Amino acid sequence: MSNEAKDLLGNVLTADERELLELYTRLKAMSARDDLPPVATANVKQAMVMLWNACNDLAIVHEEPGCD
Amino acid sequence: MSQTESPYWNPKTETLPKEQLRLLQLAKLQRLVDRAWHTSPFHRRLYEKAGVTPDKIKTLDDLRRLPFMTREDWMACQAEKPLFGDLITRPEDEAIRYHLTSGTSGRQPLRVLDSRKDWSWIADMWCYGFWGFGIRPDDKVFFAFSYGSFIGFWGAHYCCEKLGCLTLASGNMTTEQRVKQIVELGVTVVCATPTYALRMGQTAEKMGIDLRRDGKVRRVVVSGEPAGSIPAVKKMIEDMWGGKCGDTAGMTEIGTIMFFECDHQPGGPHIIEDHFIEEVLDPDSGEPMAYGERGERVVTSFGRGFIPLLRYKTKDLVQKVPHTRCSCGRTGDLYEGGILGRVDDMKLVRGTNVYPRAVEAVVREHPEVEEFQIILSRKDNVQDEISVKVELKPDQQDCWPRLQAQLGKDLADAHEGLRFNVELAAQGELPRFELKAKRLQDLRPQY
Ligand SMILES: [Zn+2]
Numbered sequence: 001m002s003n004e005a006k007d008l009l010g011n012v013l014t015a016d017e018r019e020l021l022e023l024y025t026r027l028k029a030m031s032a033r034d035d036l037p038p039v040a041t042a043n044v045k046q047a048m049v050m051l052w053n054a055c056n057d058l059a060i061v062h063e064e065p066g067c068d
Numbered sequence: 069m070s071q072t073e074s075p076y077w078n079p080k081t082e083t084l085p086k087e088q089l090r091l092l093q094l095a096k097l098q099r100l101v102d103r104a105w106h107t108s109p110f111h112r113r114l115y116e117k118a119g120v121t122p123d124k125i126k127t128l129d130d131l132r133r134l135p136f137m138t139r140e141d142w143m144a145c146q147a148e149k150p151l152f153g154d155l156i157t158r159p160e161d162e163a164i165r166y167h168l169t170s171g172t173s174g175r176q177p178l179r180v181l182d183s184r185k186d187w188s189w190i191a192d193m194w195c196y197g198f199w200g201f202g203i204r205p206d207d208k209v210f211f212a213f214s215y216g217s218f219i220g221f222w223g224a225h226y227c228c229e230k231l232g233c234l235t236l237a238s239g240n241m242t243t244e245q246r247v248k249q250i251v252e253l254g255v256t257v258v259c260a261t262p263t264y265a266l267r268m269g270q271t272a273e274k275m276g277i278d279l280r281r282d283g284k285v286r287r288v289v290v291s292g293e294p295a296g297s298i299p300a301v302k303k304m305i306e307d308m309w310g311g312k313c314g315d316t317a318g319m320t321e322i323g324t325i326m327f328f329e330c331d332h333q334p335g336g337p338h339i340i341e342d343h344f345i346e347e348v349l350d351p352d353s354g355e356p357m358a359y360g361e362r363g364e365r366v367v368t369s370f371g372r373g374f375i376p377l378l379r380y381k382t383k384d385l386v387q388k389v390p391h392t393r394c395s396c397g398r399t400g401d402l403y404e405g406g407i408l409g410r411v412d413d414m415k416l417v418r419g420t421n422v423y424p425r426a427v428e429a430v431v432r433e434h435p436e437v438e439e440f441q442i443i444l445s446r447k448d449n450v451q452d453e454i455s456v457k458v459e460l461k462p463d464q465q466d467c468w469p470r471l472q473a474q475l476g477k478d479l480a481d482a483h484e485g486l487r488f489n490v491e492l493a494a495q496g497e498l499p500r501f502e503l504k505a506k507r508l509q510d511l512r513p514q515y
Contacts, residue, residue: 008095009088049188057078057192059342062096064103064373065185068162 008059021060024051031067075331075396077199081342082398086391089341089399094128096370097345101125101134104376107157110145111137111376131345136354136366137380139321143176151179156374158183163374167219169320170504180219180320181374187226189371190324194227194316196340197328200398201314203257203287205232210250212260212268214502215239220292221259223324233257243271251277254284262295262305262313263505269308270438270461280310288313291325292504294425297336297406300432307435315406317384321377322369327403334394336402343370346401347379348388351411360404362387364411383411385423415444415510417454420486424508430478431456436464436471439498442508452512455489459498468492 005013005021013021027048031041045067055061076082084092102122104111115121118135125133145153152160163181170177182190203209209228213221215237228235236255238246247268250258260268265288272279279285288309290296296315305313315337318325326344327337339346348363349356357363365384369377385408391401409423416422424442431440439459447453456479460468472490479488499506 009091045184049185052185053188053192056189057342058080059092059095062099062370064157066158066162066183066373068164068184 008062013060017058017060020051020054020058024048024055024061027051028065028067031065075200076398077196078342082196082200082400084342084399086399090128092342093345094125097128097131097368098122098125100368100370100376100378103157103373104378108155108376110141110153110155111378114141128345131347131368131379134379137378139178139381139383142178142321146179147176152181155376156181157376158374166217167222167320167323168217170218178320180323182323182372183374186323186372186374187223190223191226191230193318193324193326193340193343193371194224195230197316197325198224198227198231198289200328200330200338200396201287201289202312202331203228203231203233203289207231207256207287208234208236208253209257209259210236210238210246210253210255212238212246212258212264212502219318219320219323223318224259224289224291243268244275247272247275247277247279250285251279251283256284256311257287257289258285258309258311259289259291261292261502261504262290262298262301263293263501265290265305265313266301266308267500267502269305272308274462279308283310285309286311289316290314291316291318294407294409295428295432295505297329298425298429298432300429304432304435317407319382321375321380321382322367323372326367326369327400330394330396330398332394332396334396334402336389336393336404337406338391338394338396338398338400338402339388341400344368346386346388346403348386351383357388359389360387362408365407385409385411413508415454415508417444417452417486420484422454422483422486426482427456427479428507430482431458431475433478434471434475436460436467438462439493439500440507441493441498444508444510444512446512449513453489454486455491457491457493457498459493459495462495 031045031048052065105122114135120133164184165182165187168177168179211221288305288311295301302313314329316325316328327339329337345368347366349366351364365382365386367380386403389402389404391399409425414421427442437458438461441457443455445453476490
């Protein structure tokens with residue numbers, strides 16, 4: 001199981017952590033799109049940075065999402 | 069355990085064993101240095117000059133290979149390339165917030181920008197502090213804060229919205245209106261500078277309001293002045309408000325707080341070590357100081373993307389002690405007594421070192437004092453004099469001769485026998501403050 005997702009400390013992610021990471025990743029991808037109406041883009045970006053906080057605080061990711 | 073029962077905002081990292089915490093810091097540091105190198109011309113220049121590249125950061129000790137960053141460097145880069153210099157890593161139009169330093173010392177202010185993500189992180193750091201000090205979603209939190217361009221409690225406001233508290237802004241209110249609303253709404257948490265928390269308490273007294281009896285405040289969160297960790301100041305605030313007083317410390321350069329007092333209050337705030345590396349160094353030699361030794365805070369922040377801050381010399385004087393001093397279970401170390409003063413606010417008076425915070429600690433032991441000022445002057449162009457001007461509470465005028473003698477003795481005892489002139493000021497004569505209080509005037513000629 002060497003390709004299991006791990007946190008910055010090398011621990012395998014828990015099921016909840018995997019879900020948070022997945023939500024963040026999906027929101028980040030959506031934030032980068034330029035074909036959505038303003039109502040979707042702006043709110044998705046807001047949601048994305050909140051998920052970034054959870055993932056960053058839990059040492060799951062440490063990156064600049066760069067959505068704007 | 070339900071979420072409101074957790075004493076920690078982030079149980080996973082706040083209680084990490086120290087060696088794990090160091091690994092996490094290293095992982096974040098490596099990414100931060102790499103990012104600064106590639107996106108901030110300011111940092112690239114500093115590193116090239118020092119001969120260090122991102123691949124050189126292999127252990128946490130390699131942090132010491134990185135050059136210091138100073139406020140002077142930052143100001144110079146702003147002046148060269150207005151308005152923000154080449155420190156920033158992203159195009160200006162990606163920012164959602166602009167703030168600047170209060171510039172109390174008459175210098176050019178520092179200008180900062182934050183992205184959507186940075187701003188959200190800023191609020192999150194406050195969450196560590198507010199949650200750790202026992203603030204919960206059912207609290208009603210009042211911000212006695214001007215909501216201007218100074219960053220102050222801005223992040224804390226958004227933190228409370230995130231926590232789900234009833235969040236009360238009071239930017240345009242007078243002190244009397246603030247006191248009234250705090251009582252009327254049954255506010256449970258008040259946020260202010262220590263000076264202003266005292267002033268609101270004094271105003272309430274004058275309005276005939278007993279905050280302990282008429283109010284519901286159970287926490288006073290202070291920030292912005294070293295006085296927030298002076299036990300006598302805290303006691304005064306607690307006696308007035310009837311709630312526990314907890315200190316936090318932040319800075320515009322970081323955008324948020326780096327340390328906060330937990331609910332156990334072991335005598336100093338915990339450092340949020342999963343988001344910051346706090347070094348304590350000899351201000352002259354740059355050598356690390358041991359636990360319990362006083363030195364200058366040098367901070368590296370992992371959070372703000374727009375403005376990377378690495379090994380930033382803060383000029384704050386601190387004294388670090390191990391996390392084991394506190395029984396709360398957090399593994400972030402503590403700054404005993406909070407920020408003890410500034411490296412450059414030490415005054416030399418007839419051969420004795422005087423720190424304004426130390427004077428305040430003595431003066432505030434006397435609850436009869438309402439306000440005070442420290443004045444340095446030079447007599448006949450030769451002899452330096454230090455005076456403390458004291459304004460008493462309206463109902464305490466009779467204590468003056470006794471208090472004058474006692475204060476003179478206490479101040480001398482705390483300063484190797486240095487003689488202080490203790491003078492009485494008239495009611496309302498001394499200035500009052502809302503933000504950073506200025507209680508020292510150095511009238512000596514500057515050469
Ligand atoms: Zn603690």
